Amino acid sequence: MTDTAPRPTLEAVAARAGVSRATVSRVVNGGDGVRDILVERVRKAVEELGYVPNQAARSLVTRRHDAIAVVVAEPETRVFADPFFALQLRGISKELTAHDNQLVLLLTEGRDDHARVGRYLAGGHVDGALVFSLHLDDPLPGLIQRAGVPTVFGGRPGWSGDRRGVVYVDSDNRGGARDAVRHLAGLGRTRIAHITGALDQTSAVDRLDGYRDVMVDADPRLIAEADFTPAGGERAMRELLGRCPDLDAVFAANDLTASGALRVLREAGRRVPDDVAVIGFDDMLPLAEQTDPPLTTVRQDIEEMGRLMARLLLRGFDRGTPQEGVGDTPSGVVLPTTLVRRASA
Amino acid sequence: MTDTAPRPTLEAVAARAGVSRATVSRVVNGGDGVRDILVERVRKAVEELGYVPNQAARSLVTRRHDAIAVVVAEPETRVFADPFFALQLRGISKELTAHDNQLVLLLTEGRDDHARVGRYLAGGHVDGALVFSLHLDDPLPGLIQRAGVPTVFGGRPGWSGDRRGVVYVDSDNRGGARDAVRHLAGLGRTRIAHITGALDQTSAVDRLDGYRDVMVDADPRLIAEADFTPAGGERAMRELLGRCPDLDAVFAANDLTASGALRVLREAGRRVPDDVAVIGFDDMLPLAEQTDPPLTTVRQDIEEMGRLMARLLLRGFDRGTPQEGVGDTPSGVVLPTTLVRRASA
DNA sequence: CTGAAAGCGCTAACAA
DNA sequence: TTGTTAGCGCTTTCAG
Numbered sequence: 001m002t003d004t005a006p007r008p009t010l011e012a013v014a015a016r017a018g019v020s021r022a023t024v025s026r027v028v029n030g031g032d033g034v035r036d037i038l039v040e041r042v043r044k045a046v047e048e049l050g051y052v053p054n055q056a057a058r059s060l061v062t063r064r065h066d067a068i069a070v071v072v073a074e075p076e077t078r079v080f081a082d083p084f085f086a087l088q089l090r091g092i093s094k095e096l097t098a099h100d101n102q103l104v105l106l107l108t109e110g111r112d113d114h115a116r117v118g119r120y121l122a123g124g125h126v127d128g129a130l131v132f133s134l135h136l137d138d139p140l141p142g143l144i145q146r147a148g149v150p151t152v153f154g155g156r157p158g159w160s161g162d163r164r165g166v167v168y169v170d171s172d173n174r175g176g177a178r179d180a181v182r183h184l185a186g187l188g189r190t191r192i193a194h195i196t197g198a199l200d201q202t203s204a205v206d207r208l209d210g211y212r213d214v215m216v217d218a219d220p221r222l223i224a225e226a227d228f229t230p231a232g233g234e235r236a237m238r239e240l241l242g243r244c245p246d247l248d249a250v251f252a253a254n255d256l257t258a259s260g261a262l263r264v265l266r267e268a269g270r271r272v273p274d275d276v277a278v279i280g281f282d283d284m285l286p287l288a289e290q291t292d293p294p295l296t297t298v299r300q301d302i303e304e305m306g307r308l309m310a311r312l313l314l315r316g317f318d319r320g321t322p323q324e325g326v327g328d329t330p331s332g333v334v335l336p337t338t339l340v341r342r343a344s345a
Numbered sequence: 346m347t348d349t350a351p352r353p354t355l356e357a358v359a360a361r362a363g364v365s366r367a368t369v370s371r372v373v374n375g376g377d378g379v380r381d382i383l384v385e386r387v388r389k390a391v392e393e394l395g396y397v398p399n400q401a402a403r404s405l406v407t408r409r410h411d412a413i414a415v416v417v418a419e420p421e422t423r424v425f426a427d428p429f430f431a432l433q434l435r436g437i438s439k440e441l442t443a444h445d446n447q448l449v450l451l452l453t454e455g456r457d458d459h460a461r462v463g464r465y466l467a468g469g470h471v472d473g474a475l476v477f478s479l480h481l482d483d484p485l486p487g488l489i490q491r492a493g494v495p496t497v498f499g500g501r502p503g504w505s506g507d508r509r510g511v512v513y514v515d516s517d518n519r520g521g522a523r524d525a526v527r528h529l530a531g532l533g534r535t536r537i538a539h540i541t542g543a544l545d546q547t548s549a550v551d552r553l554d555g556y557r558d559v560m561v562d563a564d565p566r567l568i569a570e571a572d573f574t575p576a577g578g579e580r581a582m583r584e585l586l587g588r589c590p591d592l593d594a595v596f597a598a599n600d601l602t603a604s605g606a607l608r609v610l611r612e613a614g615r616r617v618p619d620d621v622a623v624i625g626f627d628d629m630l631p632l633a634e635q636t637d638p639p640l641t642t643v644r645q646d647i648e649e650m651g652r653l654m655a656r657l658l659l660r661g662f663d664r665g666t667p668q669e670g671v672g673d674t675p676s677g678v679v680l681p682t683t684l685v686r687r688a689s690a
Numbered sequence: 691c692t693g694a695a696a697g698c699g700c701t702a703a704c705a706a
Numbered sequence: 707t708t709g710t711t712a713g714c715g716c717t718t719t720c721a722g
Contacts, residue, residue, distance in 0.1 A: 007469065009699055020709045025701060033707065052468045056404035057699035060714045065401075067449075086431050093452040102465065104412075105450045107438040120447065122397045124352065230631050259635055286575050290604055292637050354715055365693045370717060378691065402715035405698045 008049040017045035028053060067102040068313060069126040071117060071144070073134045084282065084302055085132075088154060091306025092130060099314050101127075108140070118143040128313045130154065136200045141166075152313045154305065156332060158202040167316075168332045169309045171300035173203050173281075176337030177210025180251050180279045180298050183339055185214065187277055189249035193222040195236040195261060197253035204228070207253050207281060222247065226257050233260025241268055248276055249345065255280035255288045255297055262291055262344070277345035293343035300337045308333060353394040362390035373398060412447040413658060414471040416462060416489070418479045429627065429647055430477075433499060436651025437475060444659050446472075453485070463488040473658045475499065481545045486511075497658045499650065501677060503547040512661075513677045514654045516645035518548050518626075521682030522555025525596050525624045525643050528684055530559065532622055534594035538567040540581040540606060542598035549573070552598050552626060567592065571602055578605025586613055593621055594690065600625035600633045600642055607636050607689070622690035638688035645682045653678060 010028075014021045019038055026034050027042040034042075045051070059065050070092060072085065089105075096103050104126055106117050121129060121144055128150040131140060136158040144151050153168035184192050194211040197204030212218065221243045226232030233252060237260065240247060250265075252258035258280030262272060270276045272293055280288060283299035312333065355373075359366045364383055371379050372387040379387075390396070404410050415437060417430065434450075441448050449471055451462050466474060466489055473495040476485060481503040489496050498513035529537045539556040542549030557563065566588045571577030578597060582605065585592060595610075597603035603625030607617060615621045617638055625633060628644035657678065 010701095011699080021700080022702085022709060022711095023707090026708090029701085035707065038708085050467075052464065054405070054699050055468055055470050056401045056410075057714090058701075059401035060399070060405055060699080060716085061701045063714080070450075089450075090452065093450070094454070097452070097454075097458065097461070102470070103450045103452070105415075105434075105438070105448045107435065107442070107448070109439070109442075113442065116442070119397060122352075122395075123400050124397070125400050125447070230635070256631065259631065286601065286604065287632065287635065290575070290632065290635065355717095356715080366716080367693060367695095367718080368691090371692090374717085380691065383692085399715050402698090403717075405700085405715080406717045408698085 007054070008051045009054070010051075013042065013045045013049055013051050016049060017042045063124070065102075065125060065127050066100055067104050067126045068096060068310070069104045069106050069121060069129040069149075071106045071108065071121075071129055071131045071140065073108050073132060073138055073140055084284070087302040088132070088306035088309075091303035091308075092310045093306075094303075095307045095310035095314070099310075101310075101314065114139055114143060118147060121147040121149045127317060128152075130309050130313060134201055136202070150313060150316055152309045152316075154309055156202045156206070158200075158205070166331070167312055169305050169312065170332055170334050171203075171305065172334050172337050173206035174210040174213070176281065176298040176300065176339075177207040177251065178213050179337065179339050180281070181211050181214040183296075184249040184251060184277055184279060184345060187249070187273075187345065189277055191222065191244060191247040192218070192249040192251060193224065193240045193244065193247045194218075195233055195240070195250060195252045195257050196223065196225045197257070198227040199225060201228075204253055211251055219244065226253065226260075228254050228256060230256050230260035230263075233257035234264050235260075237261040237264035241265075241270075250276060250278045252278065252280050255282045255284040255291075255295055258295055258297070258344075259287060259291050262295075266292075273343065273345050279345045283340050288340075288342070291344070296342045296345040297340050298337045299340045301335060305335055308335070352399070353396045354399070355396075358387065358390045358394055358396050361394060362387045408469075410447075410470060410472050411445055412449050412471045413441060413655070414449045414451050414466060414474040414494075416451045416453065416466075416474055416476045416485065418453050418477060418483055418485055429629070432647040433477070433651035433654075436648035436653075437655045438651075439648075440652045440655035440659070444655075446655075446659065459484055459488060463492055466492040466494045472662060473497075475654050475658060479546055481547070495658060495661055497654045497661075499654055501547045501551070503545075503550070511676070512657055514650050514657065515677055515679050516548075516650065517679050517682050518551035519555040519558070521626065521643040521645065521684075522552040522596065523558050524682070524684050525626070526556050526559040528641075529594040529596060529622055529624060529690060532594070532618075532690065534622055536567065536589060536592040537563070537594040537596060538569065538585050538589065538592045539563075540578055540585070540595060540597045540602050541568065541570045542602065543572040544570060546573075549598055556596055564589065571598065573599050573601060575601050575605035575608075578602035579609050580605075582606040582609035586610075586615075595621060595623050597623065597625050600627045600629040600636075600640055603640055603642070603689075604632060604636050607640075611637075618688065618690050624690045628685050633685075633687070636689070641687045641690040642685050643682045644685045646680055650680055653680070 010021045010024050014024045024042050027039050031039045093103055108117055130152055132154040141159050156168055156170045196208050224236035224239045226236040250261055252261050258278055265276055272278050280295045280297035283297045288295040288297050355366045355369050359369045369387050372384050376384045438448055475497055477499040486504050501515045541553050569581035569584045571581040595606055597606050603623055610621055617623050625640045625642035628642045633640040633642050
């Protein structure tokens with residue numbers, strides 16, 4: 001670990017500046033109520049010694065860490081094959097940085113990891129947590145609630161448990177889906193199919209609901225279940241084509257799925273959008289611009305979601321009880337989506 | 346912050362188990378040299394009280410944190426638009442988790458952030474750092490070296506400074522590029538162009554060098570500079586087409602660039618691979634499979650890179666001086682690449 | 691094998 | 707405004 005030249009302590013700085021530790025501490029933490037002359041002297045000593053406060057010691061007494069955990073449940077590779085996560089992370093990072101907080105990333109891959117994460121959170125390493133709760137049956141939310149750490153969820157939590165005081169940030173999946181399907185209908189399409197996402201995730205469920213909102217009595221055969229992957233999209237598209245050869249539009253649960261559907265459509269000799277109009281969801285770049293034809297899709301501001309999650313959590317620290325929703329309903333913030341028109345619909 | 350029901354301390358556990366704090370500490374940390382009966386009693390007390398050690402207190406005395414920082418210099422959005430980073434992160438996370446270390450993510454966006462990161466690292470929050478040094482002129486490596494934190498770099502560091510004791514992990518960019526160009530030559534192509542990446546990154550430089558290794562006296566007009574983006578690829582491709590209309594192959598510095606080139610080629614009416622063969626680099630999915638035609642490319646095992654970085658760092662902790670290379674040369678580990686044949690070449 | 695005691699470096703009352 | 711004095715919760719000699 002390099003020559004561990006022991007870092008100077010408060011004590012050392014105090015000695016050098018000819019003041020008490022308390023005074024140095026005050027200066028280091030803002031310097032209010034200390035005479036300018038002393039502030040100056042302490043600053044100089046700090047500088048000369050290259051003093052940097054020891055966080056562990058500080059946390060031990062303040063019980064604050066200026067660090068928050070980002071927990072990503074990631075049973076599948078998928079999460080990483082898409083920029084969605086990276087963008088949220090970026091938004092989160094920006095916001096945290098602006099408030100001098102560190103980001104501790106907790107990635108979970110399986111059962112064992114849950115326990116580890118629970119322990120970590122309970123261990124009081126962080127002041128709060130941002131959690132992406134991807135699946136309906138995820139045990140994480142429960143663990144976290146038990147750990148008693150202030151938390152904001154990314155995406156509407158779908159687990160069946162105590163929902164009191166849950167705060168989350170989500171995109172308007174349902175509304176976005178409605179817009180997409182309405183757009184398709186506005187194009188004169190009547191046999192509009194839907195390829196769903198993985199239905200153990202609320203985003204997929206919400207998008208399906210949005211589809212149904214518009215297609216009130218849609219032929220159920222127009223709905224095919226997939227899993228947010230290109231391969232799933234291909235499979236579902238084939239299924240749909242076999243079942244309803246007369247379909248003239250497809251709303252896919254995300255862009256990845258849409259790209260798979262597009263491929264099958266091409267193979268089947270259907271022209272897009274002439275024969276079949278296609279809409280995706282996410283506006284995942286560069287993919288959405290890259291497909292043939294470029295994909296019309298529903299954009300969500302992913303980075304802003306991340307940012308907002310962090311802001312909500314941090315704001316809570318000031319207030320005392322961050323995550324208290326009103327009554328029993330989870331209090332969520334839902335961000336709008338926008339339809340991005342390209343060539344596919 | 347939820348009702349801060351004060352977490353039980355060692356003291357509490359000791360009282361409950363009828364032993365001293367020291368004994369509890371021993372049990373919690375492995376339990377060697379403690380009678381089984383007592384171990385059992387302490388374990389029970391821990392369980393009943395839901396005791397979790399306070400890391401801050403522990404770190405204060407041990408000076409270890411079981412946490413490592415991952416520093417990502419990210420002046421551009423690009424880093425986040427590509428799964429490269431996410432995959433490395435994943436590899437890193439897996440390895441760290443396996444060794445009970447936490448991952449603290451430090452994202453830097455600009456000048457100000459550098460100071461912050463330097464302070465953080467110097468503050469002794471982490472036991473080591475994994476750094477992605479993306480640009481030749483990055484001040485980060487210097488800062489980090491000064492902070493005296495054991496570090497492993499991702500990608501060959503290209504900065505001009507003290508290189509002693511630098512450890513890094515990289516892909517065989519040069520060798521991979523050679524394979525790509527040789528493959529093109531083996532296809533009978535003779536006018537093989539290269540679209541470079543951002544030449545302030547060593548990966549781009551190395552790939553260019555690989556190209557030159559094979560095309561020893563290539564027409565310099567066959568080389569166009571770009572920046573790893575699709576837009577850059579488009580621009581460069583147009584340039585090349587104007588300059589050398591007779592080109593019959595293109596080796597692009599990465600898949601994103603290749604996808605832009607592909608688009609321009611299509612617009613220009615050149616068939617791929619019949620008229621012009623195209624090879625990318627990265628094997629970025631789903632993009633590489635998704636292009637038209639699917640992209641032949643050079644795959645690098647990105648996740649393994651991350652894993653290896655973490656392993657190297659952690660191993661160093663055991664040994665004492667992790668980052669000491671031999672003599673003045675940086676000691677790097679270079680991972681092999683493989684050519685993935687699809688339809689574009 | 692176990693306990694007592696001495697801090698790790700810092701902050702926060704409380705006095706002065 | 708500044709210094710003194712207790713700890714924060716834990717590990718770790720050192721005795722026993």
